[in-house]
Amino acid sequence: MRVRVHEIVRIAVESAMAEGALTLISLPEIIIEKPKKDGFGDFATNAAMLLSGALKKPPREIASVISAKIAKNPLVEKCEVAGPGFINIFLKSSYWTKVLSEIIKEGAGFGRSNAGGGKKVLLEFVSANPTGPLHIGHGRGAAVGDSLARIMGFAGFKVTREFYINDIGAQTIILGESVKLRFEELIGKIISFPDNYYKGEYVKELAKEFRDENGKGANDIAPSSFQNFAGKKMLGRIKKDLKDFGVEFDNWYSEGELVRHEGLGKILTAIEKTGFTFVEDGALWMKTKELANDDKDRVLQKANGETTYFLSDVAYHKDKVKRGFDILINVWGADHHGYEARIRAALKAFGHDPDMLKIIFIQLVALMRSGAPVPMGKREGEFVTLRQVMDEVGVDACRFFFLMRKSDAQLDFDLELAKKQAPENPVYYVQYCHARIKSIIEFAKESGINIPEDPDENVFGRLKEKEEFELIRHLSAFEEVVAKSARDMEPHKVTFYLTELAGMFHPYYNKNRVVTSEKNLTLARLLLCKAVATVAANGLTLLGVNAPDKM
């Protein structure tokens, strides 16, 4: 919607230039903003200030020329020059009622745009090692990644969601060994459990399952069968947790398959061919310092012939590019930020633009209970799992809390607060707005007033309240908020938008009756309510949070 205002300004400036009122120069990007103060109009632009440098004229002088042009637009009520050279635009109410019609017409599709231009995005997130259950930090990554996928998809990107499974390597071997020991313990052997093995209860559960499926006396079982068993079971559990959390993936990308399919030797040769490798102390290195200003160069193949995790990652990211993606997004825990440079280096080595890679770092979640921190020690094998939290507070509250903050800011997650069905819990604020409107519409229906499918725009003429137009103005910004959220890869922008929307609707509801004795006014307000509910539902869907009809 704001795009149209953009057009109004652009056309005004261009025609002023064409007529010689302004010197013809190339246009800077015009910023249209929603002014903070009512008196500053529906929209404002600083175009004149931006032009003043190039035109060597005072901003206010330029502003008055542009302003006069803008005022001639049929959608514009009036246009003023203010302050140092802002142009404040006041739109006719017909402009706003058209927005309402659009929302009603587009329904669940309102807010969708082509801002992303169909660019192909590979969004890799969670990618937890299948050596233990997902913990709360993975949950945050899952919520952010999934929501971002929804948002970017809505904003016109073509998004593929991928989970990279580290299903080979030392950690999976250790998990297998851990289960093997617990299994031996179960069948009565005395064991000593090494310190670096996985100690969680889930390992004992896996051992039990193994026994149940393979018989009690199963002895002399190859270690690899424990490893395969444990890896498969853990991955299954992770998949189920994610599914119950409302997160689906397009691809489950196996490191093991990548290695088997590509062949490590082939990958190594390809990397060596780039010329960005060297041998030192018997190991093969990549020049990540030179390529991406990394702290140090990184080893691809150790002196003992083993390959590193980094090599797999190089192969993986090379493959991502090969599959034709324009943008690669990785959602990583903040403790991985040291890895960014080496991946960028790898992309560069193969001649790709390293800027196609965007890494979203997820800061830690500090779990609280009624204001006091919940102790978490992964070393002891006892950490709070995503499953525990979503079972306790519910998926909606859990996801909403994860999406309330910028990803790279640490998050305090208070379990008691998230559970509380009380005003201080922010989760229900938006949901309540939706449910409340549904209830109003239901009430109207019972009173014999149905919302027409294809409403006559003239009824909107009954909307006169300032709050009504503020609501519509906010509704009209939804598409742009989604587009910005996608562009900046920051889902929390949608969360804030929705909280604001609810924060405008609730006071409006309290002040104004929707269902009145006057038919057209009732219809107009019902339609406005329906539009608010539509946008609230669309936004909540982007967060992966339900929009309930009743609460």
Added chain:
RNA sequence: GCGCCCGUAGCUCAGUUGGAUAGAGCAACUGCCUUCUAAGCAGUAGGCCACUGGUUCGAAUCCAGUCGGGCGCACCA
């Protein structure tokens, strides 16, 4: 020591491709349910945007430095 992130109201945080008088929620205090959902609303109060300097018409936003907090610096995965 080097690199990255962060420092905004009592608390948790928005606000950064530089814009007009810096916002919200919670906590605190005062009010509002015989009419569409009180999981709601109205009101009060709360600030050297860590500090110092620079860039300019204009800085919470950009730059440099200082202080304070977090994380990372493997031939680990």
